[in-house]
Amino acid sequence: RRFPDFSYITQNGRLTDFLDCVIISHFHLDHCGALPYFSEMVGYDGPIYMTHPTKAICPILLEDYRKITVDKKGETNFFTSQMIKDCMKKVVAVHLHQTVQVDEELEIKAYYAGHVLGAAMFQIKVGCESVVYTGDYNMTPDRHLGAAWLDKCRPDLLITESTYATTIRDSKRCRERDFLKKVHETVERGGKVLIPVFALGRAQELCILLETFWERMNLKAPIYFSTGLTEKANHYYKLFITWTNQKIRKTFVQRNMFEFKHIKAFDRAFADNPGPMVVFATPGMLHAGQSLQIFRKWAGNEKNMVIMPGYCVQGTVGHKILSGQRKLEMEGRQILEVKLQVEPIAHADAKGIMQLIRQAEPRNVLLVHGEAKKMEFLKQKIEQEFHVSCFMPANGETTTILTNPCIPVDISLGLLKRETAIGAAPDAKRPRLMHGTLLMKDNSFRLVSPEQALKELGLAEHQLRFTCRVHIQDPRKEHETVLRVYNHLKGVLKDYSVQHLPDGSITVESILIQATAHSEDQGTKVLLVSWTYQDEELGSYLTSLLKKGLPQSTP
Amino acid sequence: MEAADEWLLQSLRLYRDLHTFELQAPTRLIEWARGNRVCVAGYGQCDGNEILQLIPPPTLLTKETQGLCPERDFKVECGGFSERPVYSLKYVPDTSLLVTSGPPDSSLQVWQVSAEDSDVIKSVSTIATENGTGQSWAKIATISARAPWVLHGSRLDRVQITEVESRKNVYTAAIQASRGSEELGSLAFLDCNLLLLCCATGRLCLADTRQPQSLVEAVPAPSAPCSEHWCMGTRHAAQGSEPSSQPVARLSSRGLLALTDLRKTSEFLALAKARVPSPGSGAEFLCVSWAPALEGYLAVSGFDGTVHVYDTQSWDSSGKEAEPIFVHKGHIFGGAGGSRDPPLVTVHTWHLQKPRTLLSAASDGSLHVWDWVQPCGKCG
Numbered sequence: 040r041r042f043p044d045f046s047y048i049t050q051n052g053r054l055t056d057f058l059d060c061v062i063i064s065h066f067h068l069d070h071c072g073a074l075p076y077f078s079e080m081v082g083y084d085g086p087i088y089m090t091h092p093t094k095a096i097c098p099i100l101l102e103d104y105r106k107i108t109v110d111k112k113g114e115t116n117f118f119t120s121q122m123i124k125d126c127m128k129k130v131v132a133v134h135l136h137q138t139v140q141v142d143e144e145l146e147i148k149a150y151y152a153g154h155v156l157g158a159a160m161f162q163i164k165v166g167c168e169s170v171v172y173t174g175d176y177n178m179t180p181d182r183h184l185g186a187a188w189l190d191k192c193r194p195d196l197l198i199t200e201s202t203y204a205t206t207i208r209d210s211k212r213c214r215e216r217d218f219l220k221k222v223h224e225t226v227e228r229g230g231k232v233l234i235p236v237f238a239l240g241r242a243q244e245l246c247i248l249l250e251t252f253w254e255r256m257n258l259k260a261p262i263y264f265s266t267g268l269t270e271k272a273n274h275y276y277k278l279f280i281t282w283t284n285q286k287i288r289k290t291f292v293q294r295n296m297f298e299f300k301h302i303k304a305f306d307r308a309f310a311d312n313p314g315p316m317v318v319f320a321t322p323g324m325l326h327a328g329q330s331l332q333i334f335r336k337w338a339g340n341e342k343n344m345v346i347m348p349g350y351c352v353q354g355t356v357g358h359k360i361l362s363g364q365r366k367l368e369m370e371g372r373q374i375l376e377v378k379l380q381v382e383p384i385a386h387a388d389a390k391g392i393m394q395l396i397r398q399a400e401p402r403n404v405l406l407v408h409g410e411a412k413k414m415e416f417l418k419q420k421i422e423q424e425f426h427v428s429c430f431m432p433a434n435g436e437t438t439t440i441l442t443n444p445c446i447p448v449d450i451s452l453g454l455l456k457r458e459t460a461i462g463a464a465p466d467a468k469r470p471r472l473m474h475g476t477l478l479m480k481d482n483s484f485r486l487v488s489p490e491q492a493l494k495e496l497g498l499a500e501h502q503l504r505f506t507c508r509v510h511i512q513d514p515r516k517e518h519e520t521v522l523r524v525y526n527h528l529k530g531v532l533k534d535y536s537v538q539h540l541p542d543g544s545i546t547v548e549s550i551l552i553q554a555t556a557h558s559e560d561q562g563t564k565v566l567l568v569s570w571t572y573q574d575e576e577l578g579s580y581l582t583s584l585l586k587k588g589l590p591q592s593t594p
Numbered sequence: 595m596e597a598a599d600e601w602l603l604q605s606l607r608l609y610r611d612l613h614t615f616e617l618q619a620p621t622r623l624i625e626w627a628r629g630n631r632v633c634v635a636g637y638g639q640c641d642g643n644e645i646l647q648l649i650p651p652p653t654l655l656t657k658e659t660q661g662l663c664p665e666r667d668f669k670v671e672c673g674g675f676s677e678r679p680v681y682s683l684k685y686v687p688d689t690s691l692l693v694t695s696g697p698p699d700s701s702l703q704v705w706q707v708s709a710e711d712s713d714v715i716k717s718v719s720t721i722a723t724e725n726g727t728g729q730s731w732a733k734i735a736t737i738s739a740r741a742p743w744v745l746h747g748s749r750l751d752r753v754q755i756t757e758v759e760s761r762k763n764v765y766t767a768a769i770q771a772s773r774g775s776e777e778l779g780s781l782a783f784l785d786c787n788l789l790l791l792c793c794a795t796g797r798l799c800l801a802d803t804r805q806p807q808s809l810v811e812a813v814p815a816p817s818a819p820c821s822e823h824w825c826m827g828t829r830h831a832a833q834g835s836e837p838s839s840q841p842v843a844r845l846s847s848r849g850l851l852a853l854t855d856l857r858k859t860s861e862f863l864a865l866a867k868a869r870v871p872s873p874g875s876g877a878e879f880l881c882v883s884w885a886p887a888l889e890g891y892l893a894v895s896g897f898d899g900t901v902h903v904y905d906t907q908s909w910d911s912s913g914k915e916a917e918p919i920f921v922h923k924g925h926i927f928g929g930a931g932g933s934r935d936p937p938l939v940t941v942h943t944w945h946l947q948k949p950r951t952l953l954s955a956a957s958d959g960s961l962h963v964w965d966w967v968q969p970c971g972k973c974g
Contacts, residue, residue: 205669207648208615209613209614209615213612213613213666216602415713415714416670416674420673420675423675
């Protein structure tokens with residue numbers, strides 16, 4: 040199986056209808072290699088998002104990949120050059136930290152990932168819920184790229200790869216030392232060093248390193264950089280200068296990238312010069328062009344060395360020699376004996392998962408792992424240190440993650456002022472209950488006072504009034520009963536305002552008490568006690584008090 | 595950064611190979627396990643110390659350096675979480691167990707490593723000990739001759755052998771009352787019957803498990819008792835030869851190195867002084883070890899940020915200062931430098947097959963693997 044099985048995404052219906060968008064994190068083939076197949080052969084017409092440098096570089100790598108696979112290896116059922124072009128037409132390029140509205144609800148944002156030029160981590164957001172997918176990233180800055188960076192975006196889920204999470208990296212300085220040692224030893228014994236590179240990235244880094252070393256050690260052997268590389272690299276760096284780190288930016292501004300003191304432009308004739316030299320040439324996998332030409336000239340001498348700085352696709356000379364092949368079949372059935380030393384350079388990013396989680400503060404973490412072996416230790420480590428749930432589903436497995444979406448509610452200033460004026464200010468240990476009305480209008484939530492709510496909604500306030508009848512045995516006239524009730528209440532309810540109104544009614548605070556004669560029984564008086572629902576408590580108390588009856592002794 | 599860059603350039607000449615790593619937390623132990631695995635562990639005061647079993651980079655696994663191995667990194671094969679700081683760790687041979695010890699007391703923790711099933715090192719049991727006053731952490735050694743045993747104790751009068759799986763006591767060292775409660779520097783199995791105990795005072799004691807009532811003082815302390823603290827390094831005898839034929843090295847916190855042949859304990863095999871800074875930095879991380887593949891070579895560390903390699907074959911008993919054959923300074927130049935305290939090397943160990951390869955760790959969390967070049971005459 041050459042390409043991923045996209046039927047895992049959906050079995051029903053077209054991908055264009057099912058997916059909102061596709062995101063490509065960076066130009067490495069293990070991340071974009073299936074893109075033209077996906078969009079042109081399986082069929083997807085929706086938007087494809089990637090950063091600007093990725094959009095510029097992807098088609099070049101895809102074309103290279105196609106050439107090697109179809110022309111060199113003779114594969115059929117592969118995407119064509121036209122398909123690559125058609126695919127790239129669907130690409131929408133994005134800037135770092137630019138919020139891109141994919142549709143009404145879905146937005147995405149790219150973050151700097153280091154790793155390679157244009158690599159990004161993506162935040163995907165709907166409402167208050169978000170997911171961050173890291174792709175490949177690097178936590179330590181190297182000579183030409185900065186370190187990955189996430190703000191405290193607190194996504195509900197962080198999806199990242201775990202394969203290298205538990206690797207303890209050799210320091211960059213020791214890796215560089217190893218590279219310098221290999222180059223130095225070869226040059227000291229009069230050999231030639233070939234370094235096949237892709238136009239961007241590692242080449243600049245290694246150049247800066249060698250330049251510094253040559254200067255320091257006062258070395259005389261020439262270092263060459265093939266011109267094709269220079270032009271392409273300059274072009275890309277000019278376009279994407281903001282993507283490289285401070286150091287490169289400074290050197291670029293001061294002078295052209297490749298005006299090194301010790302590094303000169305290469306001419307194909309130099310390959311036949313005697314004596315030691317170092318040459319940087321494209322392409323990086325030794326599958327064609329200048330680097331392959333030079334390789335053929337130098338391969339037969341065991342004093343020479345080829346340093347492979349990157350990954351090589353199957354079928355390329357680079358891949359073959361890295362696998363240990365010492366006899367290669369070239370064009371015209373010529374056999375090339377490989378006697379020179381083949382040295383790969385391990386270029387690895389410092390993954391720093393713990394650091395990334397510390398930066399972003401996700402609520403959950405999902406680890407994608409390539410190995411069947413469990414990563415229980417890392418899961419426990421993450422859970423213990425950050426108190427978040429950590430998931431590691433296998434391929435094809437569905438994981439459900441529960442989120443606690445936050446719903447922001449604005450509170451009206453008036454309401455806030457009123458509530459704080461009522462009593463003591465609430466503190467963290469003694470929260471106070473406050474009353475308000477929650478209005479949900481136009482996708483916003485507001486907490487306002489009831490009066491304000493009524494006003495906004497154009498509703499009239501309704502008053503709820505309760506009335507209770509209490510029967511009292513009293514044969515005297517109504518106004519005498521009222522007086523008795525009044526005196527009784529005044530005596531009992533000393534903390535309340537009890538009033539006898541001229542119209543013959545009694546008020547206790549805002550509660551009204553009136554007396555009428557019973558329609559059928561002269562000896563019974565009916566007390567009507569009425570109150571609004573806000574005074575429910577006092578009303579109920581009064582009622583039960585009155586039901587107990589009046590004291591016998593007349594005032 | 596100047597000095598660090600300078601040292602790195604010099605290192606091209608000084609080392610065949612050099613790796614520098616940064617552990618999340620510093621370790622004070624480096625133990626070899628089956629399959630060339632390496633184990634390190636945290637010794638911080640608070641909870642959450644990790645025990646890590648690491649797979650070394652492929653360049654370390656083979657005798658010859660292979661050209662086609664770009665991998666230069668350690669991989670964590672499995673790990674465990676320890677509530678207490680881990681000061682000492684030993685694998686129990688022929689089992690999937692390991693034993694650790696550390697403050698606040700002299701009890702031992704037993705762990706299970708089953709790398710094929712899970713990558714978590716699980717806590718299995720605790721071997722409790724009676725805790726008297728003045729007890730610090732237990733020094734440990736393991737062997738699996740008759741059964742999986744662990745030799746442990748923090749003091750001379752508390753030395754015992756416990757069977758790891760059953761936790762049964764198998765042997766307790768008997769000690770004369772007058773000798774009592776001397777603190778132990780290190781201990782070792784010479785073979786399944788002979789035990790060698792080195793007190794912090796420098797006194798060496800031999801015990802035979804077949805004769806439980808006798809504890810023989812083999813060698814007195816090399817110098818008059820003062821505030822020096824001692825530890826020892828032993829070398830495994832080759833197959834077939836007598837265990838006591840290997841010289842025992844004792845190292846003091848003042849830098850004194852005493853070599854003793856256990857068959858002739860009345861005199862020193864050799865006595866020398868390592869060049870160490872003074873005032874000393876204490877005895878916390880004193881470490882001396884014999885090279886497994888280089889006759890007469892030993893390494894010393896714990897005084898500062900360096901590891902010294904000595905060739906003892908030219909030493910006599912005069913006690914004069916010895917010139918190291920090689921000094922590893924990498925830990926001094928590793929960190930961010932500046933105002934922070936310079937790191938202290940906490941432990942070192944030799945690679946079991948590659949003759950000039952050592953691993954060393956320091957208090958700043960650094961872990962170095964270095965293959966030094968023999969300086970005399972051979973290099974071009």
